[in-house]
Amino acid sequence: MAHQISVFAENRPGRLRKVTGLLAEAGVNLRALTITGVEKYGVIKLLVDKPDLAYEALIAAGVPAKKQEVIAILIEDEPGSLYKALSALAERGVNIENAYGFLTHESDKAVFVFEVEDPKQTVELLREMGFKPLSDAEIAAL
Amino acid sequence: MFWDEEMETLPRDELKRLQVERLRQTLVRASRSPFYSRLFKRIKLDPEKVSSLDVLKDIPFTTKEDLRSNAPYGFLAVPKEEIIRVHSSSGTTGAATPILYTRSDIDRWADLVARCMYMTGVRKGDVFQNTMGYGLFTGGLGFHYGAEKLGVMVIPSGPGNSKRQIYLMRTFGTTVIHILPSYALRLLSTFEELGLDPKEDTQLRIAFIGAEPHTEEMRRRIEEAYGVDAYNSYGLSEMNGPGVAFECPHKNGMHVWEDSFILEVVDPETLEPVPEGEVGELVFTTLTREGMPIIRYRSRDLAAVYPDPCPCGRTHRRISRIMGRTDDMLIVKGVNIFPMQIEKVLMSIPEVGTDYQIVLERENYMDKLIVRVEINAKFFEGDVKGLERLRRRIIEELRSEIVVTPEVELLEPGSLPKAEGKAVRVIDRRG
Numbered sequence: 001m002a003h004q005i006s007v008f009a010e011n012r013p014g015r016l017r018k019v020t021g022l023l024a025e026a027g028v029n030l031r032a033l034t035i036t037g038v039e040k041y042g043v044i045k046l047l048v049d050k051p052d053l054a055y056e057a058l059i060a061a062g063v064p065a066k067k068q069e070v071i072a073i074l075i076e077d078e079p080g081s082l083y084k085a086l087s088a089l090a091e092r093g094v095n096i097e098n099a100y101g102f103l104t105h106e107s108d109k110a111v112f113v114f115e116v117e118d119p120k121q122t123v124e125l126l127r128e129m130g131f132k133p134l135s136d137a138e139i140a141a142l
Numbered sequence: 143m144f145w146d147e148e149m150e151t152l153p154r155d156e157l158k159r160l161q162v163e164r165l166r167q168t169l170v171r172a173s174r175s176p177f178y179s180r181l182f183k184r185i186k187l188d189p190e191k192v193s194s195l196d197v198l199k200d201i202p203f204t205t206k207e208d209l210r211s212n213a214p215y216g217f218l219a220v221p222k223e224e225i226i227r228v229h230s231s232s233g234t235t236g237a238a239t240p241i242l243y244t245r246s247d248i249d250r251w252a253d254l255v256a257r258c259m260y261m262t263g264v265r266k267g268d269v270f271q272n273t274m275g276y277g278l279f280t281g282g283l284g285f286h287y288g289a290e291k292l293g294v295m296v297i298p299s300g301p302g303n304s305k306r307q308i309y310l311m312r313t314f315g316t317t318v319i320h321i322l323p324s325y326a327l328r329l330l331s332t333f334e335e336l337g338l339d340p341k342e343d344t345q346l347r348i349a350f351i352g353a354e355p356h357t358e359e360m361r362r363r364i365e366e367a368y369g370v371d372a373y374n375s376y377g378l379s380e381m382n383g384p385g386v387a388f389e390c391p392h393k394n395g396m397h398v399w400e401d402s403f404i405l406e407v408v409d410p411e412t413l414e415p416v417p418e419g420e421v422g423e424l425v426f427t428t429l430t431r432e433g434m435p436i437i438r439y440r441s442r443d444l445a446a447v448y449p450d451p452c453p454c455g456r457t458h459r460r461i462s463r464i465m466g467r468t469d470d471m472l473i474v475k476g477v478n479i480f481p482m483q484i485e486k487v488l489m490s491i492p493e494v495g496t497d498y499q500i501v502l503e504r505e506n507y508m509d510k511l512i513v514r515v516e517i518n519a520k521f522f523e524g525d526v527k528g529l530e531r532l533r534r535r536i537i538e539e540l541r542s543e544i545v546v547t548p549e550v551e552l553l554e555p556g557s558l559p560k561a562e563g564k565a566v567r568v569i570d571r572r573g
Contacts, residue, residue, distance in 0.1 A: 006524035008517065010554050036526050040551045043526050062555055064517060066524030098525070 001123060002072040002139050003051040004113070007044040008064040011037055019044060019063065026050075026057035031139055032102040032113060045098065047072070047113055049140035069119045072134040073126060077103060077110045085112065088129050094122050104142050111142070145260035145292075146253075149401050150456045157400055157457060158195070164429035165404065166192040172435040175219040177212050195404065203413065203425065203438045206231075209239040209380065217434045218242055225433050230278045231379045238278070241379050242433040248287065250430050251382040254399055255288020258388035261397075261456075262348055262373045264318050266293040269345075271316040273325065274353065275301050280383020281353050285320050288385065294318070301325070304332035308344075315345045319370075323351040326364045326372075341369035350375050352384060358463075361393075374463065380439050381426050387461055395448045395460030402429050405459065406438070407447055410468040411478060418449040423468050424461065442468045444480070472568065474502060475509045479544045481567055484513060487543050493521040493532050497558040504572040511548040513540060516555045 009015040016035070023030070023046070032047040048054045051067055058065035075081040082101070089096070099114035111134070116122045123133050134142075144150050152160065169189030172178040182189065185200060209217065218225070226245050230238035243251070264270070270289045276282035276298060289296045299310050301322075307329065310316065321329075326349065333340050340346060346368050351361065352375030364372045376396050377384035381403055387396035398405045407422040408415055416422035424441045428434075444467060448460040466482045473479075481500055488494045495516035503510045515536065517529075529552060536550045 006522075008519075008522050008529065008552075008554060010552075010557060015554075038526055038530065041529070041553075043524070043529070059519070062519060064519035064522035064555065066522055068524045 001069050001119060002047070002113070002134050002136055003067050004070040005046045005048060005051055005054050005058065006066045006068055007046065007058060008041065009044055010041050011039065016044065019046075019058070022057050022061050022063065023048065023054055026053050028054040028057065031142065032100055032111075034098075034100040036098070045100070047100075047102075047139065051136055068115070070113055070115055071119055071122060071126070072111050072113045072139060073131045074104075074134060075110050075112055075131075077108050081110070082112060085131065089122070089125070092125055094125065111139075143261075145257040150257070150261075150458065152401065152457055154457055160401055161404055161429060162193065162195055164401075165195060165197070165427065166190070168427065168429055168431070168435045169197075169437070171219045171432060172437060175217050175435070177208065177216045178219075178435070178437065198404070198406070198427070198438060201437055203440050204436055205440050206239065206380075206442070209436075214240045215242075217436065219435055220244055220433055228278075229280045229283070229379055229383060239380070241280075241382075243382075244433040247382070247431055247433050250402070251284065251385060252287035252291040254382070254385035254402060255284055256291040257399070258375065258385055259285075259288055259292055259294075259318070259350075261388060261390050261454075262350075262371065263391065264289075264292060264294060264348060268294040268317045268348075269297065269314050270294045270318045270320070271297040271299050271307070271310060271314075273299050273301055273307060273319065273321045280377065280379045281320075284377065284383035284385060285350070289318075304329055305336070308332060308336060308338065311344050311346065317345050318348045318350075319346055320350040320352075322354050323356040323360050323364060323372075324354060326351060326368070327360070330367055340367060344368075346370050348373070352376060376443075376461070376464065378426075378441055378443070380436055380441070381428060382431070386426070390452060390454040390456060392452060392454055395452070395462055397452065397456050397458045397460050400458045403427065404429060405447070405461070407445075410444075410471065418447055421446045421462075421465055440468075444468060470568070472500070472502065472570070474511045474544075474546050477545050479511075479546065483543050484540060485567075487539050488513075488515055488536070491532075491536060491539065493518050494536065495519070495555045497556075498567065499558055500568045502568070502570040502572050509572065511546055512551060513548045514551045514553055514558070516553045516557055519555050 007019055029049040034045045036043045055065055055067045075085055094116055097115045101112045103110050126133055169192055173182050173189050224244045225242045227243040227248055228240050230240045272285050274281035286296055297310050297314055347370055349370045349372040351372050361372050373389040375384055376387040387398040389396050404427040406425040408425055410423040421444055424443050424445055426439050427437050444465045445461045452460055466480050470481055471478055488498050495518045497516045499514040501512040533550050533552055541547045
């Protein structure tokens with residue numbers, strides 16, 4: 001399973017800059033990033049090539065951070081592919097809580113990243129359905 | 143064990159009789175001062191006829207403002223040539239207010255301080271290093287005279303110059319020290335710098351840590367680092383200075399010397415007495431002072447009286463640590479709130495970090511209370527849901543403590559400015 005790094009940040013100028021600065025210093029490369037903002041603060045979710053390194057660098061700097069399991073699947077970069085994947089999950093009653101996506105360097109592939117309540121069970125389901133959830137190493141290699 | 147056994151263990155009813163007699167004498171003396179002679183005429187009080195403490199109810203409180211606006215001699219109750227010393231309050235919240243002492247006042251004050259020190263185990267033969275400021279401030283000279291009265295050797299080192307403090311301690315074998323709690327902790331780094339361990343390399347056994355509010359945790363840290371017993375001390379220049387209340391070896395509350403002061407505890411708003419055991423503003427009346435008797439002085443300090451007797455055998459009631467000052471009180475939407483109430487709630491929630499800030503604003507003529515808290519990074523779960531749950535929990539717990547519903551903002555650890563010394567916790571923008 002893949003891991004993402006969640007970071008607590010106040011909603012004011014310079015906070016995202018600080019986080020990315022720490023990651024740059026640690027030599028961490030970003031794959032994708034999303035921010036959930038709530039009025040005065042937000043949570044930044046980062047998908048990176050070296051999640052352990054990123055997590056340690058942030059914690060060492062006193063930044064509230066958490067390494068979390070997340071599911072990332074490779075899908076075709078074409079109309080209807082995400083719909084197909086989500087339909088299969090919906091039919092099996094899987095609720096998606098947070099999600100984001102990005103394109104890979106290979107022009108015909110995209111990655112869909114999402115959080116669910118029970119990641120282990122969902123990974124099983126996805127395997128049965130023929131999807132292959134990516135590992136940290138596979139994400140790093142993208 | 144007792145410096146003045148008879149007085150320290152006087153049965154409560156006798157203590158009360160003594161208070162009535164001394165109150166009468168005090169009021170007679172006070173009536174010779176310009177301020178109280180005017181006041182007693184106005185309220186038609188005949189001090190000679192006083193036969194009960196109930197008379198206090200009919201005498202208005204004396205405030206800092208009264209002292210200030212009648213300075214320097216409006217409270218003087220003896221011919222000026224009888225005065226041999228002047229001290230003053232630190233004047234942190236306005237012009238300093240002078241306190242005038244006769245020779246007898248200085249003697250009695252020294253005796254009370256000696257009583258306090260003796261109570262904690264200080265004896266002739268001890269070496270006492272006084273790192274408090276000498277001068278107008280009462281903390282330095284108050285302890286100095288008390289220690290001399292007790293008969294110990296005094297090193298009047300005064301504050302500052304950490305290396306010299308340690309040099310003096312080691313040269314003269316200091317066993318007892320009077321030190322600000324914050325300075326005691328700072329001094330540890332100088333010990334470390336010199337490669338010394340205060341537990342091994344000094345003979346310290348007792349520390350007096352007053353003049354600055356501090357927590358039980360801070361006391362324990364000082365006791366552990368120095369290998370001493372540390373005692374809390376309370377005083378205010380308007381009531382001489384140190385020696386008003388002091389901890390006994392049980393370290394559970396400070397005995398107020400009720401043969402020398404009448405203590406009342408009142409609600410700072412209604413000015414009515416609070417039920418025994420509840421926190422209120424301490425109000426003091428001098429009972430032996432000649433130069434400048436002060437009746438029902440509002441100290442602005444908040445504390446509670448312990449109603450039960452102390453196992454040490456002293457009959458004088460104890461007060462808790464000072465919980466705050468009435469000057470700190472905030473009125474938000476008509477409700478009285480003390481920052482310590484907010485601190486108490488915040489510090490009981492582990493997900494909350496060490497720093498917080500209270501901001502008051504006015505929006506559409508309505509007060510708004512905003513509590514800004516740094517989160518504890520350890521407890522961050524990685525999502526907004528958990529943070530919002532925490533935010534709502536803080537709001538809920540604060541609301542049940544202070545009645546007002548605050549806004550709560552979550553901040554990153556280290557986000558609030560770190561002040562040198564006392565942090566600025568309250569920002570009132572209501573103008």
